[in-house]
Structure formats: structure tokens, C-alpha cells
Amino acid sequence: MSEGRGPAVETKLETSALHVWLGERHALRGATISVIARKTVAFIGASGSGKTTLLRSFNRLHDLDPRVRMHGSVKLDGAEILGRSVDVLALRRRVGMIFTRPTILATSIFDNVAFGLRAKGMRDRIVLEERCERALRRATLWDIVSPTLDRPAVELPTDLLQRLCLARVLALDPEVLLFDDPTATLDPVAGLALEEVILPLRRDHTVLIATNNLEQAARLSDTTCYLANGEVVESGETPLIFSRPADTRTEDFLAGRPSG
Amino acid sequence: MGLASPTAPKADSFRERDTLVTACAYTAGAAAAVAAVAIGVALVAYGWNEVAWVLSTPGPQGVLRALGTTALIVLIALPITFVAGTLAAGSANDPNIGGIASKALRESIEWSSGTPPVVVGAAVFFCAIALHGQNALAMATFALVVLNVPNATSRLALAFGAVPRQACEAAAALGASSAASFFGLVLPLSVWAVAAALFAVAAQMIGETTAIAIAVSTSNGPQPLSVQIWHFASNRSLAGAEAAACAVLVTVIVIFLALSRACLRRGVEAVSLSP
Numbered sequence: 063m064s065e066g067r068g069p070a071v072e073t074k075l076e077t078s079a080l081h082v083w084l085g086e087r088h089a090l091r092g093a094t095i096s097v098i099a100r101k102t103v104a105f106i107g108a109s110g111s112g113k114t115t116l117l118r119s120f121n122r123l124h125d126l127d128p129r130v131r132m133h134g135s136v137k138l139d140g141a142e143i144l145g146r147s148v149d150v151l152a153l154r155r156r157v158g159m160i161f162t163r164p165t166i167l168a169t170s171i172f173d174n175v176a177f178g179l180r181a182k183g184m185r186d187r188i189v190l191e192e193r194c195e196r197a198l199r200r201a202t203l204w205d206i207v208s209p210t211l212d213r214p215a216v217e218l219p220t221d222l223l224q225r226l227c228l229a230r231v232l233a234l235d236p237e238v239l240l241f242d243d244p245t246a247t248l249d250p251v252a253g254l255a256l257e258e259v260i261l262p263l264r265r266d267h268t269v270l271i272a273t274n275n276l277e278q279a280a281r282l283s284d285t286t287c288y289l290a291n292g293e294v295v296e297s298g299e300t301p302l303i304f305s306r307p308a309d310t311r312t313e314d315f316l317a318g319r320p321s322g
Numbered sequence: 323m324g325l326a327s328p329t330a331p332k333a334d335s336f337r338e339r340d341t342l343v344t345a346c347a348y349t350a351g352a353a354a355a356v357a358a359v360a361i362g363v364a365l366v367a368y369g370w371n372e373v374a375w376v377l378s379t380p381g382p383q384g385v386l387r388a389l390g391t392t393a394l395i396v397l398i399a400l401p402i403t404f405v406a407g408t409l410a411a412g413s414a415n416d417p418n419i420g421g422i423a424s425k426a427l428r429e430s431i432e433w434s435s436g437t438p439p440v441v442v443g444a445a446v447f448f449c450a451i452a453l454h455g456q457n458a459l460a461m462a463t464f465a466l467v468v469l470n471v472p473n474a475t476s477r478l479a480l481a482f483g484a485v486p487r488q489a490c491e492a493a494a495a496l497g498a499s500s501a502a503s504f505f506g507l508v509l510p511l512s513v514w515a516v517a518a519a520l521f522a523v524a525a526q527m528i529g530e531t532t533a534i535a536i537a538v539s540t541s542n543g544p545q546p547l548s549v550q551i552w553h554f555a556s557n558r559s560l561a562g563a564e565a566a567a568c569a570v571l572v573t574v575i576v577i578f579l580a581l582s583r584a585c586l587r588r589g590v591e592a593v594s595l596s597p
Contacts, residue, residue, distance in 0.1 A: 126494055155497035165492035168511050178496035181506070230496060 073140070074099040074238060074268040075120060080134035082115050082124065082292075089115040091292040092134070102269040104283035104300065106276060108315070112292040113272035117240045120270065121157040122150050138238070155182060158231035159240040163247055164223035171218065172211040174226060178234045193233050201229035202259050221252035225259060232263075239263060241271040245278065257282060276316065280304055288312045365572065369565025376566045383554065383563045385547055385570050392546040395459060395534070396527045399466040403523060406467070407474030408516075414475070415482040415508065416490070418500035428475070442468050443534070462534035462546070466527050474523045481515030481589065482508050514589030518582045525578035529571065547571050 076096035082089050090112045097103050105113040115124075122143065124130040136143050143153055155178065167174050175194040176184075184190060194211075198204040203225050207218070215226060224244055231239065241260070245253030253275075260282060263269065273279050279286055280300060287297035288309075296309045307313045314320070369376075376385045406427065413424030446461040485508045493503040509516070529548055545553065551567050554560050 121495060123491065123495060126491060151497045151499055154495055159495040161488065161492065161495075163488060165486070165488040167489060167493065167507060177493065177506070178498070181493070181496060181498035181502045227492070234497065 072098050074138070075270075076135075076137045077116070077119065078135040078137075080116075080119060080136060081132070082112075082119060083131040084115065084127075085129045089292050090119070093289075093292075093294050095287060095294055095297060097268060097270065099268050100265065101284045102264045102271065102282055103297075104279035104286045105270065105272040105289060106274075106279050106286060106315070107289035107295075109274070111289040113289055114242050115292075116289070117159070117242055117270060117272050120238065120240055121154045121159055122148075123154075123159065125150060151181075155234045156236055157238040157240060158234060158236035159242065160224070160227050160231060160244050162243045164220075164227045166215045166218075166223055166226065169215065170212050171207050171215045171226065174215045175229050175233050178230060182234070194229075197229040197233035200232050200259075200263070201225045203229055221248060221255070224248060224252075224256055228256075228259065236267065238268045238270065241269065241273075243273050243275075244271070245273075245275065253278070276304075288315060290315070362569075362572065365565050365569040369562055369567070369569050372562040372566035373569060376563050376570065383560060383567070385550070385567050388545055388547040388550040388567075389570070389574070391459075391544040392528055392548070395463050395466060395546055396524055399463045399470070399527060400520070400524055402463075402467050403470045403474050403527075404478075404520065406471050407478050407519075407523075410471070410475045411478035411482055412504050412508075414479045415485075416500050416504060419504055459544070465534055466530055469530060470523050470527055473526060474519060477519035477522060478516060481512040481519060484515065484589075485511045512589060514585045516589075518585035518589055521578045521582035521585060525575045525582065528578065529575050 073096050078094050080090055080093040089110075093112070093116055095116075105116060107113050118124050119132065119136055120138075120143075124132060132144060134144075138153070138157065142148070167177055169177070172191075172194060175197055176190045179190055179193055184193075195204060195208075198207060203222065206222065207226075210217075215223075218226060224247075228244075244260075245256055248256060257278065260269065260271075264282075269282075271279070271282060283300045285297060286300045286303040288295045288303065288307075288311075290311055296303065296307060296312045298308075303312065304316065307316060376383060378384070378386075380387075409419075409424050410428045412419045413428055442465050446465040449461055449464075482504075489507060489511070490503050493507050494500075498506065534546060534549060547567065548571060551564060551571065554564055554567075557564075
């Protein structure tokens with residue numbers, strides 16, 4: 063978070079008084095945050111606190127559900143992204159998302175990684191292969207899957223599926239990576255292995271990660287943002303939030319106490 | 323005595339009601355199956371000797387020419403029905419597909435599914451009169467399309483709806499447009515279910531009678547098999563040939579329905595394979 067750091071040149075993402083209604087439920091209540099470029103922000107909070115809702119606002123995935131209403135401002139590199147004139151498809155290529163459950167498309171491993179590139183209109187096989195190889199290498203999958211790129215992706219072991227999803231996003235060279243509790247469906251070993259993959263990505267990308275795993279938030283993030291009941295309660299540098307939270311609600315959450 | 327839970331009788335009554343409903347469903351299903359088998363047996367028993375004759379005779383009671391006409395009508399009507407049905411079902415699956423045109427088509431289908439076939443038949447009859455009976459088969463084809471688009475749409479909507487929503491979201495998050503997601507992901511994943519719908523609707527079209535019977539009554543041209551059976555139904559001397567023709571028609575329909583079921587099974591496997 064920038065928190066009074068002056069000019070917005072370094073600010074990658076920012077929201078201002080952002081409200082989101084999921085049908086009748088007021089899921090996000092006036093969230094105002096800003097994210098510095100190439101920093102990693104962890105969103106923590108109880109289930110239903112608005113973490114996923116906030117993440118999905120950054121790539122306008124809420125547009126897929128006609129019951130969702132949004133009000134407020136979301137900016138990427140200082141440009142408003144909630145307007146009607148915004149090219150949503152281009153936005154989603156700049157702001158990639160990895161979901162809680164690995165959602166594999168029922169095609170080959172190669173076609174999975176190339177899906178976004180083909181949707182963008184890329185048809186040159188050589189360029190596609192080059193981009194896919196680079197993405198798979200960055201997701202530390204290349205050595206494992208390179209001999210079986212034409213095999214169905216569903217045949218991959220469960221612990222590798224989430225990495226394949228990550229490679230699929232990385233193939234598009236996004237500027238921002240949104241992780242929605244990416245290790246929730248993985249066992250602890252596979253979860254840590256995925257974290258090892260995410261760590262070096264923080265150099266080149268702005269990373270936003272919603273997680274229920276506080277240790278993970280502490281390990282991965284530069285700054286942490288605590289949400290409760292759709293409100294941003296507190297945000298700041300991760301060591302500070304975990305050692306000396308300013309708000310008692312944050313303190314209660316970190317200590318596992320029910321908040322008054 | 324005093325240990326009985328006050329909620330126990332409620333649970334029992336639920337179980338009794340559940341058993342009663344299950345028993346009624348099984349009874350109705352068994353009765354329908356027995357009736358279907360009885361009709362099949364009656365047709366075969368009555369027309370068995372005539373099957374070879376109706377399949378080989380070139381005369382008006384022969385079924386090959388009528389089957390050819392049926393095939394022609396179905397081959398023209400089926401693609402039109404499926405394009406319209408796919409558009410409507412696609413827009414039902416994703417409101418961003420097809421825009422206002424698809425929405426209007428979807429709405430009109432909901433209304434038209436309640437229209438009796440005889441009304442459609444009467445409508446095309448008046449159209450045929452307006453065209454001086456020149457295009458009776460085209461009118462019959464049109465009637466089949468109108469009658470079967472709702473059926474095709476509901477089957478296709480079920481097929482598309484079975485594709486996991488998360489897969490569509492993942493595609494959208496990769497910058498794929500609604501149309502790209504639909505044609506690149508939803509359609510390939512539901513291809514077997516679409517094939518199942520295709521065969522089921524074809525079977526329905528082959529057996530459809532009322533509307534096309536009215537439509538082709540304005541001309542003396544070739545008649546589809548269902549209409550030919552209808553046409554000779556009042557002639558008692560042709561009862562054996564009628565039963566044989568019916569057996570042929572039912573066999574063709576059963577083959578298409580069996581193909582539909584086989585495809586549906588493959589479709590369920592394909593969708594359940596995707597995590």
C-alpha cells in the first residue's frame with residue numbers, strides 16, 4: 063500500500079470507495095486501497111470478508127454475473143477500469159487470475175497454456191510454442207511436462223494442476239497476478255512448493271494474494287491488508303501488521319479470538 | 323415410554339411419503355414400459371410378414387420412397403433447428419452471447435413451446451395456400467423447425483449448462499470473449515451431449531405427424547413416412563402393411579434414440595473428466 067507515499071507514478075492499482083453488491087449482499091463496503099507496482103499484497107480476513115470480491119474487481123470478473131453491482135473507482139496505472147469504454151478482454155490479459163480450485167480446460171497441456179494466447183488472436187505455432195515453453199519454465203513445470211505436452215491436462219497429478227493454471231496465466235505476460243487462495247486445495251507440501259514458484263514472480267509482477275493461511279501471508283507479502291465484513295480494517299507493512307496491529311479487530315483476528 | 327423423541331413421528335411420516343412417491347413412480351414407469359413393449363409386440367406380430375414387402379415394393383404402400391422423403395425433410399430441418407437452438411441455448415448459458423437477437427429468440431421459444439402442433443400445422447397450411455400449394459414440403463420442413471426448436475434448445479441448454487462454470491470463468495479470466503469461451507470451450511466439452519440432442523430431435527422429427535400432415539395435404543407430391551401411415555390408416559385391407567410400416571418407423575426412431583443415449587453417456591463422461 064502506498065499510504066501517503068506521494069505521487070501515484072508507482073501506484074499500480076488503486077480503489078476508491080469501492081462498493082460491491084452480490085445480489086442483495088453488500089459484500090464490499092467502500093474499500094479504498096492502493097498497491098505499489100511490483101509489490102506483493104496479502105489480503106487476509108475471515109471467510110466472506112470480501113477478499114475474493116475485491117480481487118475479482120481488479121479484472122472485472124464480476125461482469126460475468128449480471129446480479130453483481132459495483133460502485134466506486136478502480137484504477138490500473140491511473141486509468142479507470144470500471145468504465146463502459148474499457149476493453150475488458152485486454153484488461154484481463156494484463157491482470158491475470160489464479161483461482162482457488164485449479165480449473166483445467168479439457169484439452170491438452172499445450173492447448174491449456176496456449177488458450178489465452180489463441181483467444182488473443184495469436185496463431186503462429188512457433189511463437190505459441192516459445193511463449194508456452196517460457197511460461198511453463200517460469201511455473202517450474204517444463205522439465206516435468208515437456209515430453210507430454212500433447213497429453214490431456216487432466217492426467218496431470220493434482221499438485222501440478224495449479225502450477226499449470228499459473229503457467230496459463232504467465233503465458234500472457236500479465237502485469238498483475240491475482241491469487242485467490244491458491245493453496246487451499248493443496249496439501250501442505252504442494253502448497254509450499256507453489257509458494258516457491260510464486261516467490262521469484264514477485265520481482266516482475268505486482269502480486270495480490272487472498273489467503274486464509276496467515277503464515278503464507280507473512281511469508282509471501284510485503285504488505286498485508288485485513289478485511290472484515292466487507293470493510294478494509296487495516297493495512298500496512300506485513301511485519302508491522304503481524305507484530306503490532308493498530309486495530310483491535312486485526313489483533314483479535316490474528317490471535318484467533320472472536321472479534322467484539 | 324417417556325423416552326420417545328417428539329420429532330420421531332415426523333421423520334417416519336417423511337419416510338412413508340417418500341416410499342409412496344417412489345412406489346408410484348416405479349408403478350407408472352413399469353406401466354409405461356409394459357405398454358411400450360405391448361405396442362411393439364402387437365406391431366411386429368401383426369405386420370411381421372409384411373415388413374419385407376413394404377421395404378421392397380415400389381408401390382404407394384412401399385416405405386422406402388416415404389423414408390427418403392422423411393430423410394430429406396429432416397436433413398433440411400435439423401441444421402436450421404440446431405443453429406437456432408444453439409444460439410438460444412448459448413445465450414441462455416451466457417447472456418453476453420448473441421445480444422438482443424438471442425434474447426428475443428429465447429423468449430419467443432419459451433412462449434412457443436406451449437403452442438399445440440395443430441396450430442403450427444394450421445399456420446403453415448394457410449401459408450401453403452398463400453403460396454398456391456407449390457412449396458408444401460418446404461412448409462412441412464418449416465413446421466418441423468418451429469415445433470422442434472424449443473425441444474432442441476432445452477436439450478442444448480442442459481448440455482451447455484453441464485459444463486463447469488469455473489471453466490468458463492477461467493477462460494474469461496484469460497481474456498477470452500464470451501463467443502471464444504463458448505466455441506472454444508463449452509461447445510467442444512459438450513460435443514457428445516450436443517450429438518445426443520441431435521439424434522433425439524431427429525427421432526422426434528421423424529415421428530412428427532400433425533403439422534406436416536396438414537402442410538403436405540395441400541399437395542400431391544411425395545409424403546414422409548409418418549404422413550403415409552396416417553394417409554392409409556383408414557383402409558382396413560392394408561392393416562398388415564400399415565403395421566409393418568409402423569414397425570419400420572418405430573425401429574428407425576428407436577435407433578436414433580439409442581444413438582442419442584449412447585452419446586449422452588459419452589457426454590457425461592467427458593464433462594465429469596474435467597476437474
